[in-house]
Amino acid sequence: MHFKFVHAADLHLDTPFRGIAAHGPLLTRFQESTFRALARIVDLCLRERVTFLLLAGDLFEVKDRSVRARLVLRRELERLHVAGIEAFIVHGNHDPLSGDTGTLGLPSSVKVFGPDWEEAEVRREGRRLCRVQGISYPDVEVREDLSSRFRRTGEGFSVGLLHANLGGAEGHANYAPCTPAGLGARGLDYWALGHVHTRGELMLPGGGLAVYPGNPQGRHVLETGERGCVLVEVEDGGTRRRFVPVDTVRWHRVEVPLTGVATLDGLMGTLSEAVDAACAQELDGHAVRVVLTGRGPLHRELARPGALSQLEEGLRAKLAAGHPPVLLESLRDSSRPELDWDALTAEGGFARTLLEEARALEEDPGALTRLWEEEALGSLGQKLKRLGVDVLETPRKEWVSRASLLGVEALHEEDGA
Known part of the structure; x- marks a missing residue:
């Protein structure tokens, strides 16, 4: 039996990107980026002719989801519906069921799991291809191990769709905490997880697989590098996974050593070259944090009051005027004086x-x-x-x-x- 599906999570639609030093068209590119990432996920589903899409929680940025975000989600899911592609959704801590006003209907091909464990079947031409199990957060804080409610119910490929913290991952609230041993004991073949924004895979005891696709669009300087979703191909009970970037704005941390740089204009050129190299890929935009490192003669010059902020101002204007435009999140000095x-x-x-x-x-x-x-x-x-x-x-x-x-x-x- 052969079929394909896409696993995505943590869309955080309508993230406001407040506080970033951008305005005009560049700011608009950031504010549209979460919606553009969702559209690219749907484009991938259509291009690969997948059987279904899994969305593992935190579709929206806030519990009281905006009308704009709900309308965009409806529009993109309708594109899948027209193509005969099903979608399965669970809600997480950012978008619990308690924040749903119920005023926007979704296509009949979309299954939204409720606050209790449920299982749905994916069928084609009268045959069962797959079982999908899921459960949504009723409210923001869920401290229970929700994975304990899942179980294998029969033969065939079985998926668990869950927004959870596997193994106590740092940097994320410990909601719906679970362990590799606990997931493995449930007997499912593929755990489609959300909540942790860093992409990762873990083989489970018993042969199952747990996957975090990461979030499809980086939202701040701690979410650097490619962001996207996972295309999964199932054949004879096994899977092949391929990560597919869908982000339209990318965040970077660029370290630039002061060693050998003797003049301010030379430093500006070195900074620009380093950022250009990191942001070479054609996207809607890039954002960078630049960190000065090493030891060099300019350290004392940059330590003067106001010097670093003035250099940052000039670099920000230069990068924003480039193509593609680059947002300078900050310029930070971790360099040291040059000493013998x-x-x-x-x-x-x-x-x-x-x-x-x-x-x-x-x-x-x-x-x-x-x-x-x-x-x-x-x-x-x-x-x-x-x-x-x-x-x-x-x-x-x-x-x-x-x-x-x-x-x-x-x-x-x-x-x-």
Whole structure:
């Protein structure tokens, strides 16, 4: 038996993109990007002639979904309906069932799972191709392991459609928490998951597969790189998966070393080249966070009050005028001053003493522990604990090395001021 389907999740339709430093046509491209990503998912379904589409929760950005977002969803699902392609939907924490006003009907080919576990069959020419099971969030916070309600009900390929946090993934609320062992015990062939915005696959005990497609459109600088959905081909009970990018605006983090850059105009050229290389693909737009790294003669120039923000302003205007236009999310300076460590050591003085003391502490774990346990540091640790701040019980020698370097750099900056 052979068929194909598309698995997508976390559309977050109508994300407002407030607070980004863009206006005019570029801002419009960002605000339209979630809708354009959905249209490209539907285009993929039509082009590949899939049997059905799975949407694993958080279709909308907010519980009180906008009229615009609902109308766009209806329009795109109607395109599938006309082509004879079914759609299966569960709702998650951003778009729970409690936020549905019920004022917009969906095509009859769309199955929206309710707050209780259900199973639907996909049939063609009187034959059952697949079973799809699902459950939606009744409200925003669901702390129960919803996967425990799923179960294999018979022979044939079975899919579990769920918005959940598998294995306690960091950076996401622990809603509908589940484990690989728990999913594997349910006996399903493919878990179509949503909630975690990072793409990933996990083979489960017993031979099943859990898949996060990630979100189809990055929405901030922590969601960098290609974003899309997964095209799944099923044959004889096995699957072949292919990730398909559908994002129209892409986020990047670009690191640019200051090493060897001696002039501001040279730096501007280096920054532009680095961004152009990262944003070469033709999309509706790109967004970047640029981080200056390494050591170079321009560090002191950029440390002057207002210098970095002025450089950021000039770079932002230059990138926005390019093709495709690029939004500069921010320009950040993680560079360090250019220092001759051998010369500093040879000169003697406090800098040399500081480096030698730090090296001695690194080489003597006992001395480092005694320093950590001194009354002042111990008292500080207790105060931090009372304030609810996690305090490490064991010191790390790399802290000493880092602190000594920062100290010497501070002395160097002060001497050069």
